[in-house]
Amino acid sequence: MANQKMLQFVKVEREMPEKRPPDLRKQDFGEIYADYALEKAEEQSGRCSQCGVPYCQTHCPLHNNIPDWLRLTAEGRLEEAYELSQATNTFPEICGRICPQDRLCEGNCVIEQSGHGTVTIGSVEKYITDTAWEKGWVKPIQPHQELTESIGIIGAGPGGLAAADVLRRQGFQVVVYDRYDRAGGLMTYGIPGFKLEKDVVMKRINQLEQGGVDFVLNCNVGEDISFDAIRGKHDAVLIATGVYKSRDLQAPGVGAQGIVRAIDFLTASNRKSFGDDVPEFDSGELNAEGKRVVVIGGGDTAMDCVRTSVRQGATSVKCLYRRDKANMPGSQREVNNAEEEGVEFVWLSAPKGFTGETIEGVMVQKMRLGSPDATGRQAPEIIEGSDYIEDADLVVMALGFEPEDLPALWDVPELEVTRWGTIKADFQTHATAIPGVYAVGDIVRGASLVVWAIRDGREAADAIGNYINGANSIAAE
Known part of the structure; x- marks a missing residue:
């Protein structure tokens, strides 16, 4: 009987939850997709x-048991579906919203x-998961026993929180240290509300706070507390700082007023949505209202910036990317949402420089795609003599992020890093070169992606538990 509920794809068309019309959703930062009704969720799961x-399960970084919780949903057994989904995923309601499913589960x-x-x-x-919160199925964390050992976690993003x-x-006793005034990392201040x-x-x-996780906020490691002090306080340490250093562009005029970093632009907007006092936004420095905005970059951060600019009331929003639509790293779904909202994509275009002490324009070079590079992606080549100037009052640089130099900032030269500046950690246990210190x-x-950070955090937590239990059993002998 149960299987009659499944295999309905021959009769039933794929149907996403309703999307709010672009004219309406451009006016606020609310999420753009409505919720399914129960019948629709059951029908689509079927x-x-x-x-x-x-x-789908193989291509999910968390190997979520997708077919089983789809079957349970189709049968109306939602509480069991939730139990199964959260058994492998710490934040299913977040992954359901922001994972690039088109590249992961759904794409396969x-x-x-x-x-x-x-x-x-x-x-x-x-x-x-939204239903689980509504119905009270999401239970507070209640450990079976309290242990005396404590773990210090640096960074309250998805990896650290998982x-x-x-x-x-x-x-275990858990203390999370974070430089910001709210936990959540980029989930709080980087990703827009829509x-x-x-x-x-x-x-x-x-939920984590009520379950006994201690948060030490506004705490910059290396300034407010040393890394050694954190190591001294805890039996193990997990580094989960994320990467926040914005990639820079070397080009004439790059220091002009009105050229801003994506992270600053998005953080100001998100702080505004919390009702915070944000002087840089109020002064217009990090506010797109009434401006011709040019965003440089082609990843999901660039998509967040163009769609935020539209909502802030920019007069025009253009996105420059040096490859074409098929070769951009951002989610195609996000590009389509941005296009619906009036964003213009200028493909095969790269900035060569900027005009004006206060930004007046971007000098644009047109590109074409040449032969593939080492990764198989076609490398962009400049088309000589095709330069032009794109007028702009605000330029947002969304060229990606690089790691900060943690060994220098934290005065821990023994923390090994790769040639890219990322921390060297074991692929399975996430242990670093320093005993008792892990990184994810x-x-x-x-x-x-957020989903990879969640997977790393869960794996590292198990490895840390084994490390502490191993140390205890050696001590007992």
Whole structure:
């Protein structure tokens, strides 16, 4: 009987939750997708073909048990679906909203390959967990026993928080140190509300606090407390700082007023949405209202910047990217959302310099795609004599992020880094060169996805538990 609910993809079309019309959604920072109703969630889950080898699960960094929780949803067994989904994922409601499902689970769905349109895995995941919060199925963390050992976690982004959750459930005392005044890292201050409303993140942070995780905020390691002091206070330390140093562009006029970094622009906007006092926004420095905005870059951060500019009331928003649409790193879904909202993409274009002491324009070089580079992507080549000037009152640089020099900043020369400046850590245990010190997320991988940071954090938490238990058993002998 149960299987009659499944394999409906032949009869039932793929249907995403309704999207708010562009004219309406441009006026606020609310999420753009509505929620499924129960019948729709059941119907769309029932399109799953229950593959013997589920590629959706294989291509999910967390190896979420997707076919099983889709089946449970199709059968109306939502609480069991939630239990199964959160068994492998610390923050399913966040992944359901911001994972690039088109590149991961949904992009590898077998029925998609057969031309029937992928199962809407992300939307169902979001629906299951939102329902769980609503119905009170999300329980506070209650360790079976309290342990005396403590873990210090540096960084309250997805990697650090996922580890904090697992370690706290095991009974360890957990202290999270973060430089910002709110926990959440880029989930709080980097990702705009139209992709991830802030109360969704704050709810999880409250759950961790109520479960006994201690947060030390406004705390800059290396300034307010030394790395050695944190090591001295705890039995193990996890570094989960993320990468926050913006990549710079070397070009004439790059110091002009009105050229800003993506992280500053997005943080100011998100702080405004919390109701904070943000002088740089109020002065117009980090505010797109009434301006011709040019965003440089082609990743998801660039998409966040163009769509934020539209909502702030920019007169025009253009995105310059040196490759074409097919070769951009950002999510195609985000590009489509931006285009619907009136953003103009200027493909195969790169900045050569900037005009005006206060920004007046971007000198643009047109490009073409040449032969593939070492990664197989076609390398952009300059088309000589095709330069022109793109007028601009605000230029947002979204060229990606690099790691800060932690060994120097924290005065720990023994912390080994790669030639890219990321921390060297074991791929499975996430242990660094320093005993009892672990590292996860973007500070190890380079700028990556929230879902990979969650996976790293969960794995590292288990390794830290084993390390402490191993040390205890040696001490007992």
